[in-house]
Amino acid sequence: MVEIQKEWLLSARKGDPDAFGRIVEAFQKPVYNLCFRMLGNSEDAEDAAQETFWRAFQGLSRYDPKRSFGTWLLSIAAHYCIDRLRKKRLNLLSLESLLPEDDAPDPAPGPENQTDQKQGQAAVQELLANLGKEERAMIVMRYWYDMSYEEIGRALSCSISAVKSRLHRARQTLAQRWTTVHGPAPAWAGERHE
Amino acid sequence: MSRHLPFEDWIFADEALPENDLRELQRHLRDCAECRSIDQRWQAARQSLREAGMQTPAPGFTTRWKAMATRRLKTPGPAQAWIFLAATGLGSLVMAALLAVQTSAEGFSLTGVFSRSSTAVAGTLRDWANASNALGMVFRIVSRSIPPAWYLIAVFFLSVLGILGLLWFVRKTREGKK
Numbered sequence: 326m327v328e329i330q331k332e333w334l335l336s337a338r339k340g341d342p343d344a345f346g347r348i349v350e351a352f353q354k355p356v357y358n359l360c361f362r363m364l365g366n367s368e369d370a371e372d373a374a375q376e377t378f379w380r381a382f383q384g385l386s387r388y389d390p391k392r393s394f395g396t397w398l399l400s401i402a403a404h405y406c407i408d409r410l411r412k413k414r415l416n417l418l419s420l421e422s423l424l425p426e427d428d429a430p431d432p433a434p435g436p437e438n439q440t441d442q443k444q445g446q447a448a449v450q451e452l453l454a455n456l457g458k459e460e461r462a463m464i465v466m467r468y469w470y471d472m473s474y475e476e477i478g479r480a481l482s483c484s485i486s487a488v489k490s491r492l493h494r495a496r497q498t499l500a501q502r503w504t505t506v507h508g509p510a511p512a513w514a515g516e517r518h519e
Numbered sequence: 520m521s522r523h524l525p526f527e528d529w530i531f532a533d534e535a536l537p538e539n540d541l542r543e544l545q546r547h548l549r550d551c552a553e554c555r556s557i558d559q560r561w562q563a564a565r566q567s568l569r570e571a572g573m574q575t576p577a578p579g580f581t582t583r584w585k586a587m588a589t590r591r592l593k594t595p596g597p598a599q600a601w602i603f604l605a606a607t608g609l610g611s612l613v614m615a616a617l618l619a620v621q622t623s624a625e626g627f628s629l630t631g632v633f634s635r636s637s638t639a640v641a642g643t644l645r646d647w648a649n650a651s652n653a654l655g656m657v658f659r660i661v662s663r664s665i666p667p668a669w670y671l672i673a674v675f676f677l678s679v680l681g682i683l684g685l686l687w688f689v690r691k692t693r694e695g696k697k
C-alpha cells in the first residue's frame with residue numbers, strides 16, 4: 326500500500342484541509358475499495374470513504390507514526406462500515422446495486438470484457454455478503470491488502486487467535502457458498518499450486 | 520477425531536504447507552471426495568477474491584472531500600451553539616430578574632400573567648438580595664434606572680435572537696452533514 330510522507334502529515338496536522346487533500350488523493354483507492362467491499366454499492370462506499378477521511382482528519386493527533394498510515398485509515402474505514410451495517414442491518418446486498426453505472430473500474434476494461442467483469446464483481450460481492458460484518462472486513466483486509474493477522478487484529482481491535490479462527494470460519498463459509506454463487510468449481514481449482 | 524482432520528485445516532491454511540504435509544494432503548484429496556470438493560471450492564473462491572481487483576471512486580473524489588471538509592469546518596460545533604444559547608438564556612433571565620425587582624419594589628403592576636409569574640421570581644430574588652446586600656443594592660439601582668418598557672423590548676429582542684440562533688445552528692448542522 327502507499328505510504329505517507331512526513332511533510333504531508335505535519336501540514337495536515339495544522340488543520341488545513343488542502344494539506345490533508347494530498348493524503349486523500351494518495352489513499353482514496355484503498356479506502357474506497359474497502360468501503361465498497363464492505364457495503365456493496367458505490368453510493369454507500371463513496372459516503373463511507375468520505376466520512377473515513379473526515380474522521381482521520383479530525384483524529385490525526387491520535388495517529389501513531391510508528392504504525393502504517395494506510396492500515397490506520399483502513400481501520401477507521403472498517404470500523405465505520407461495520408457500524409453502518411449494524412445500523413442499517415444491510416446484510417443482504419441486491420445484485421442491481423452492486424455495480425456503479427458511472428464509476429470507472431481500474432484498469433478500464435474493454436467493452437467486450439465489461440459484462441464478464443461486472444458479473445465477476447457481482448459474484449464476489451455476493452460471496453462476501455454471506456459473511457458477517459467483522460469476518461467480511463477480515464477477509465477484505467487479508468485478500469485485498471495482504472495484511473498480517475497481527476495487523477488485522479490491531480485494526481479491528483481483536484486478538485490474533487480470534488482473527489485466525491474467524492478467518493478460518495469465513496473461508497469455510499466462502500467455500501460452502503461458492504457453489505451457490507457459481508455452480509460447481511472448475512476442474513483447475515482442484516490442482517493445488519502453493 | 521474426524522478422519523478429515525487435519526486436512527480440513529490444511530485446506531484453509533493461508534501459509535504454504537511444509538512439503539510433507541502437502542504430499543499427505545494431496546494423497547487425502549485423491550481419496551476423499553468430500554475434502555476434494557471443499558478444496559476445489561475454496562481454491563476457486565480464493566481465486567475470485569484475488570482477481571477482483573480494486574474498485575475506484577468516481578473521478579473528483581478529493582475535490583468532493585475538500586469541499587465537504589471546508590463546509591464542515593465552517594459549521595459551528597456543538598460547544599459554540601451551547602455557549603450562544605446559554606448567553607441568550609442568561610440574558611433573558613437577568614432581564615426578567617431586574618424587572619421582577621422593580622415590580623416588587625415599586626408596586627408596579629404589569630397586566631395579567633406576566634406580573635403574577637414574576638412575583639415568584641421576585642420573592643426568591645428578595646431573599647437572595649437580603650442575604651447579599653451589596654449585590655442587591657446594585658441590582659435595585661440598575662433595575663430602577665431602566666424604564667419598564669425597555670425590559671419588554673429587551674426580552675423580546677433576546678427571545679427572537681435565541682430563536683434565530685437556534686434555526687441558524689440547525690440549518691448549518693444539516694448543511695455540514697451533507
Ligand SMILES: [Zn+2]
Nearest residue numbers: 523551553554
Ligand atoms: Zn476428507
